Amino acid sequence: MKSQLYTLLKREFKSYFQNPIGAIYISLYVFFSVLIAIQIGQLIEFNEASLYSFFEFQPYILLLFVPALGMRIWSEDNKSGTIDVLLSxxxxDYQLILGKYFASLLICLIALIACIPLWISINFLGKADNFIALGGFISCLMIASIYLVISMAISMVTKNQIIAYLISLLFGFLFLASGMPIVINMLDGIGFNLGNLFAQISLLDDFENMIIGQFSYSAIIKFILIIGFGLYINFEFLKLKRWGHI
Amino acid sequence: MKLHTAIIKIFFPLALVIAIIFASNSILGGKGFDISQDKLFTLDKSTKQIISNSKKPVEIDFFFSKQASTQNPQIRQYGHRVRDILRQFASASNGTILLKEIDVNQFSQQEDAAIALGLLPYNDIGSSLEPIYLGAVFKSGNKISKIPYFDPQTSDMLEYEIAKSIINLQKEKQKTIGILSGQNWFIENNPNGAPKPIAQIAKSIAEENILINLSQDFANLPPNLDLIMIVQPWALSEAQQNLLSQYIANGGRAIICLDPYSNISVDNDLGNKHYIQNLGRLEKEWGIVFSNEVLMDKKGALPVHANINGRLNIMPQPLFFNVPPQNFNEKTEFLKGLKLGINFASPSYLNVPDDQKFQFTPILFSSNDNMRIESQKVSQYESPQEVANFWEGEDKQKIIAALIKPQTEMKNEKKGMVLVIADSDFLADSLYSDDGAQIADNENFILNSIDYLSGDQSLYQLRAKQKIKRNFTKIDSLKNAAQSQILEKQGVLNQELQTINQQIRELSLQGDNAETQNQLNILRQNALEKRAELKNLNEGIANSINKVKFILIAICAIIVPLILLLVWGIFYNKRQKIGLMINGKF
Incomplete structure (x- = not known):
């Protein structure tokens, strides 16, 4: 059973590199992440040997990049009809979902690993807190996982990759924005303490704590639960697909 | 499977997930783990010690406007951090500390209580938003202390502030400190009551202790003084010297800050004449051997704004320097943990007394690249460029502060002790504080010294527990090296420019013939070139930093992605070839 999962993971992973898309995707991610950290995040001007300037923009950069990865996971199979072959x-089902999920997550991991030269450079220029830096990369991978399961689920219900991308972007943004004052105030206007309730689901506060080295158990539980629920949704959607409901 | 069954299967788990998230947020709160090397989010060992030593129960009322704080993510996040650390205090106390969390809404009873207790709301200036309360009240028996507002800007000191509030409640009595100072930028003498602290260090001392003013004409010392702080005082009469001598001989403790040239006093138009530069016969009695010279330190030089050729530059000025932890006496307990070092301004230095009857322990040293100048000549070295031009360094470290225990014939249990610091400017806010953020440990040094001399060790370690500034050391040294080079070259170029200008003036007076005009043109051209060279030198530092930035972008943002594409290209090409070979087309 494990070998089936592994075979699928390998096949999906390789599919990213059958054309230049995978390599271009990773290269663009690295290029923009580093450039934004140095130019907009003013990494050098702050004169602090830390990757904070890099991590602080990651929720937004990953929000743009990860749905681009996730949009094709099921949409392409839907469009080409290979979904029927896969289902037969x-x-x-769980192997199918996990195989595709881990293959895409591996791409995210490679993209993050490709940013390690920046980490090495920071260590060369000063004495960085490497535990915080490692925690930051783990946090990025966790937030990427959430975006990925969301976009995977969306791509299951549509053949159009652009629509899948845009809806994924919207959902991902909601997870971030639910902690923003403007959204909270708007929800508070509705009543039922909605603003405060949504603030608790927001990923932004937890992410910002993690990148300075403070990992709370409740944040970890939240991340794991959202990823788990996202995978479960994929599982349920796949069942619906099998039954022809979507 | 029916569609509505699937919907139930999705919405029920969704509700469950949300419920678990809410439950874990409220049950686990801020519990978690701290991966930072400085352990900023974990209670320090010394804090745990303070908590376990607390015998009296302490009640903490934590006021936080949960609802209103959602308008301001920074305050909300910091509020959660404060709540988490207070919970850590409570859970480490085994029931001695009781935490009560109070959610403050606008126009509620809780808000009335917060206002009555003197808590301050956080409001954006000109904002019409709800007030956000984020403060705490500490109660133990009849005693009460409060933190009116937890300021996110001083988050590094959070644990210390809370521990200090708890300790203050536990103390039977506060320490009494006599202040003898002629410096109104440090403390303002009040003949009718307690002196008014002006400098931040004086305010911090006043927060933790009872300050007693020793006026210019004091005729006796108040009883039960725990310590006397002497900061550049007025001239002392013979009777006053006798009183102080007697005080130390009877086991008294003193901190003495004397300076042959006080920049801050000069800046405050006090001049040197208003205070003394030595303590007369007391110095001999206590084994203090001050130098009259001013010390400059090149290695620890602090950056200052310098006007060079009409341009405002930031340059290292050896008259103002930092004594880093590696120049501390490592055996001095109360200096441990002062990671930012201590900043000084034109201090003097101390010599080791010849007399063996003093136990002399140096605690702070300059670097081994220092220079001595006469105190009267300090004003000549106000420009970093002047200092660079006339630098004649010595490679022997000098003593800036020392602990001295004068030997007395009195057989008291408590021996007298004097901490002598050859500077008074280091007490000024501008030397160690930048917009409220501490850039050096001057304040912690004095507070620790007071605690050490008065035998109170509870807050030593905790004061120093703050985020270590992890600078780009390579960039700093690049900047310093470039600035030194620039200063040297600027000196040479300025001289050349002055010579050329002089020649131009002389030639201009010689008349207006063709040859003179030609020579003038050449000289003017030379002057322009020298000015251009000076301009290029100034741009050198910015260019060297931009170079680092460019290299970083080139390696991490361009070369790495290109390598990735190249690696993909090689593998792809190889696979294509294999594919063609299998198909027999290659």
Whole structure:
């Protein structure tokens, strides 16, 4: 069973590199992340040997990049019809979902690893807190995982990759924006303490704590639950697809 | 599977997930782990010690406007951090500390209580938003202390502030400190009551202790003084010297800050004449051997704004320097943890007394690249460029502060002790504080010294527990090296420019013939070139930093992605070839 999951993961992973899209995707992510950290985040001007300037923009950069990765996961199979072939294979639904999910997550991981030269450079220029830096990369991977499961689920219900991308962007943004004052005030206007309730679901506060080295158990539980729920949604959507409801 | 069953299957778990998130937020609160090397989010060992030593129960009322704080993410986030650390205090106390969390809404009873207790709301200037309360009241028996507002700007001191409030409640009595100072930028003498602290260090001392003013004509010392702080005082009469001598001989403790040239006093138009530069016979009695010279330190030189050729530059000025932790006496307990070092301005230095009857312990040293100048000549070295031009360094470290225990014939249990610091400017806010953020440990040094001399060690370690500034050391040294080079070259170029200008003036007086005109043109051209060279030198520092930036972008943002594309290209090409070979087309 494990080998089936592994075979699918390998196949999906390789599919990213059958054309230049995977490599271009990673290269663009690295280029923009580093450039934004140095130019907009003023990494050098702050004169602090830390990757904070890099991490602080990651929720937004990843929000633009990860749905681009996730939009094609099911949409392409939907469009080309290979979804029917996949569903007819003697492979369990969860293996199918996990195989695709981990393959895409691996791309995110490679993209983050490709930013490590910046980490090394910071260490060369000064004495960085490397535990915080490592925590920051883990936090980025966690937030990327959330965006990925969201965009995977959206891509299941549409054949159009652009629509999948835009809706994923919207949902991902909601997770971030739910902690923003403007949204909270708007929700408070509705009543039922909605603003405060949504603020608790926001990922932004937790992410900002993590990149300075403070990992709370409740934040970790939140991240794991959202990822788990996202995968579960994928599982349920796949079942609906099997039954022809979507 | 029916559609509505699937919808139930999705919405029920969704509700469950949200419920668990809310439950974990309220049950676990801020519990978690701290991966920072400085352990800023974990209670320090010394804090735990303070908590376990607390015998009296302490009640903490934590006021936080949860609802209103959603308008300001920074305050909300900091409020959660304060709440989390207070919970850590409570859970580490085994029930001695009781935490009560009070959610303050506008126009509520809780808000009335917060206002009555003197808590301050946070409001954006000109904002019509709800007031945000983020403060705490500490109660133990009849005693009460408060933190009116937890300021996110001083988040590094959060744990210390809370621990201090708890300690102050536990103390039977506050320390009494006599202040003898002629410096009104440090403390204002009040003949009718307690002196008014002006400098931040004086305010911090006043927060934790009872300050007693020793006026210019004091005729006796108040009883039960725990310590006397002497900061550049007025001239002391014979009777006053006797009183002070007697005080130390009877086991008294003193901190003495004397300076042959006080920049801050000069800036405040006090001049040197208003205070003394030595303590007369007391120095001999206590084993203090001050130098009359002023010390400059090149290695620890602090950056200052300098006007060079009409341009405002930031240059290292050796008259103002930092004594880093590596120049501390490592055996001195109360200096441990002062990671930012201590900043001084034109201090003097101390010599080791010849007399063996003094136990002399140097605690702060200059670097081994220093220079001595006469105190009267300090004004000549106000420009960093002047200092660079006339630098004649010595490679022997000088003593800036020392602990001295004079030997007395009195057989008291408590021995007298004097901490002597050869500077008074270091007490001024501008030397160590930048917009409220501490850039050096001057304040912690004095507060720790007071605690040490008065035998109170509870807050030593905690004061120093703050985020270590992790600078780009390579960029700093690049800047310093470039600035030194620039200063040297600027000196040479300025001289050349002056010579050329002089020649131009002389030639201009010689008349208006063709040859003179030709020579004038050449000289003017030379002058322009020298000015251009000076301009280029000034741009040198900015260019060297831009170069680092460019290299970083080139390596991390351009070369790495290009390598990735190249690696992909090689593999792709290889695979294509294999594919063609299999198909027999290659």
């Amino acid at each position: 294979l003697p492979i369990k």
